[in-house]
Amino acid sequence: MRRFERKQNIFRNxxxxxxxxxxxxxxxxxxxxEEYMAVLQPVVDGWEPNNVFLYxxxxxxxxxxxxxxxxxxxxxxxxxxxxxxxxxxxxxxTLNSSYQVAVKLVNELRPTGAExxxxxxxxxxxxxxLYEELEALAGTIIIVLDEIDSIGDRDELLYExxxxxxxxxxxxxxxGVIGISNxxxxxxxxxxxxxxxxxxxxxxxxxxxxxxxxxxxxSRAEIAIADxxxxxxxxxxxxxLAARDSGSARQALDLLRLAGEIAENQDENVIKEEHVxxxxxxxxxxxxxxxxxELTTHGRLALLAVVSxxxxxETPSRTREIYEEYITLCKSSGTDxxxxxxxxxxxxxxxxxxxxxxxxxxxxxxxNYYSYQLDVPFTSAIDAMSDVxxxxxxxxxxxxxxSVNKVF
Numbered sequence: 001m002r003r004f005e006r007k008q009n010i011f012r013n014x015x016x017x018x019x020x021x022x023x024x025x026x027x028x029x030x031x032x033x034e035e036y037m038a039v040l041q042p043v044v045d046g047w048e049p050n051n052v053f054l055y056x057x058x059x060x061x062x063x064x065x066x067x068x069x070x071x072x073x074x075x076x077x078x079x080x081x082x083x084x085x086x087x088x089x090x091x092x093x094t095l096n097s098s099y100q101v102a103v104k105l106v107n108e109l110r111p112t113g114a115e116x117x118x119x120x121x122x123x124x125x126x127x128x129x130l131y132e133e134l135e136a137l138a139g140t141i142i143i144v145l146d147e148i149d150s151i152g153d154r155d156e157l158l159y160e161x162x163x164x165x166x167x168x169x170x171x172x173x174x175x176g177v178i179g180i181s182n183x184x185x186x187x188x189x190x191x192x193x194x195x196x197x198x199x200x201x202x203x204x205x206x207x208x209x210x211x212x213x214x215x216x217x218x219s220r221a222e223i224a225i226a227d228x229x230x231x232x233x234x235x236x237x238x239x240x241l242a243a244r245d246s247g248s249a250r251q252a253l254d255l256l257r258l259a260g261e262i263a264e265n266q267d268e269n270v271i272k273e274e275h276v277x278x279x280x281x282x283x284x285x286x287x288x289x290x291x292x293x294e295l296t297t298h299g300r301l302a303l304l305a306v307v308s309x310x311x312x313x314e315t316p317s318r319t320r321e322i323y324e325e326y327i328t329l330c331k332s333s334g335t336d337x338x339x340x341x342x343x344x345x346x347x348x349x350x351x352x353x354x355x356x357x358x359x360x361x362x363x364x365x366x367x368n369y370y371s372y373q374l375d376v377p378f379t380s381a382i383d384a385m386s387d388v389x390x391x392x393x394x395x396x397x398x399x400x401x402x403s404v405n406k407v408f
Contacts, residue, residue, distance in 0.1 A: 008226070009229075009267075009268075009269050010225065010226060010269070010271065011225060011226065012223070012224060012225060013224050014224055016223040016224035017253045017260075018257070022064075022067065022068070025219075026064060026068050027216045028208060028212040028215055028216060033069065035203055036066075036069055039201045040069065040073055043073060043085060043142070044073070044076070044083070046083055048140075048165065048176070049175070049176025050176055050201050051179075051198050051199070051200040052179070052200065052201040052202070052203060053179045053199040053203070054066065054180045054204075054205065055180075055183070055184055055205070056204060056206065056207070057182060057205075057246055057247060057248060058246070058248055058250065059246065059247075059248025059249050059250030060205040060208060060248060060249065063146055065205075066146075066178060070142065084139030084140065085139065085142070086137055086139060086141045087141075088105065088142070088144070089143075089144040090105065090143075090144070092145055092147045092148050092149075092150040092151055097151055097154035098151060099123050101157055102123070102157050103117075103121075109130075109136075109137060123156065127157065127160060131164060134164075134173045135173050137173060139173065139174070141174065141176070142175075143161065145180065148181050148186070155194050158177070158190065158198050159197060161177050162175075162176075162197035162198055163197055177198060187202075207246065207247020207248070208243065208247045208248070208252075210239045210243035213242050213247075213252045214236050216239075216252065217238055220253060221235060221256065224256075224257075225260065225271070228270070229269060229270050229271060230270070230271045231270075234259070234272065234273055234276060235256070237273050237276050238252050238256050238259070239252055241280055254283065258279035259275040259278070260275070262278050262279060281380065284376050285380040285384055287354065287376065287380075288376050288380050288381055291354070291355050292355075292385075295350075298338050299346045300385070301326055302343050303350055303385070304329055304385050304391070304395075305323075305326040306325075306347075306373070306374060307381050307382055307385060308329070308398050309321065309325055310374050310378055310407060311378070311401040311405065312401055313405050315371075315373035317371055317372060317373070318369055318370070318371050319340065319343070319347060319370060319371075319372070323344075326343055332393075333394075351375075355376055356373065357372070358371070359372075382398065382399060382402070
């Protein structure tokens with residue numbers, strides 16, 4: 001067995017490309033920062049904070065800008081003796097109700113050892129405990145609820161918190177709520193009363209375009225990558241791939257990081273476009289595999305049906321055409337098929353996971369219908385299917401058909 005040895009021929013500070021890294025300056029978000037600062041201005045003026053709702057795709061800077069501005073606000077507010085500011089930030093990813101969010105907030109505010117149980121209390125009792133903790137803290141309090149869409153439609157707290165002061169639950173405490181969501185539809189799913197309270201001010205963070213992503217990568221590469229180990233063409237390539245897919249800075253930075261790791265493992269001193277291409281392929285396959293872990297057997301068979309149609313160059317395909325392929329695969333695997341409507345639901349889930357793309361076709365009197373196609377490379381999809389489905393003969397046949405049709 002070989003020894004572990006340190007490799008530093010590519011990276012100067014690889015952590016600067018990681019998700020936890022906090023840059024000193026936020027790039028390509030000047031307009032959003034100005035708008036955000038205006039929303040936070042009442043805090044500096046000593047008034048009650050605005051409630052604000054931020055939305056945009058993953059990796060477009062919502063959380064990074066929020067953290068950056070609140071840190072700056074807490075520093076600048078020290079110049080004013082009449083404002084006492086506290087910031088409480090929680091990620092709601094693992095919380096699926098107002099009750100769980102309220103428990104988490106209570107325990108954030110309480111000292112270690114005095115936390116309350118996550119079960120066993122009536123909801124209003126937990127809300128009352130939260131108000132007691134907030135009132136004891138007093139002053140201006142900003143509560144940041146990241147990935148707020150995780151709580152679904154169980155949004156009672158989002159109605160109560162912004163109104164706590166007007167409802168006489170709070171007196172010494174002035175509370176503002178910042179909700180951050182990756183789901184553009186979440187706001188519309190909220191109770192109208194919650195929309196009025198939580199979405200007092202709204203900020204939209206659009207996806208980054210390729211030039212913006214290139215500038216972000218350049219600023220991070222100066223810190224993260226050794227001199228002469230990456231050139232502008234490679235950064236442009238990373239930016240273009242991320243812009244074409246999601247417009248996510250996180251995706252662009254991850255691509256550059258993984259490309260650097262691949263180059264380093266090959267004992268190269270320079271990141272090349274071929275390393276970026278390899279990183280992109282790996283990420284795409286991981287995305288399919290991660291999505292497939294959430295699928296049932298029937299969801300996987302529905303996906304394989306689309307893969308089979310793609311091998312025959314028959315995508316985009318309508319649901320009924322995919323369903324016919326699905327029935328054939330069910331027979332091969334000895335699985336009882338579901339109804340067409342259920343398969344349609346599985347196709348919708350695959351679309352939500354970013355594995356399939358759907359086109360809505362409007363055909364007048366015949367009604368509207370969707371047609372589906374892969375939204376990931378064929379090779380990534382078929383390789384992932386090989387790892388999780390015991391249909392070796394069928395998958396090999398699909399590979400052969402794809403090879404004949406030059407789908408690869």
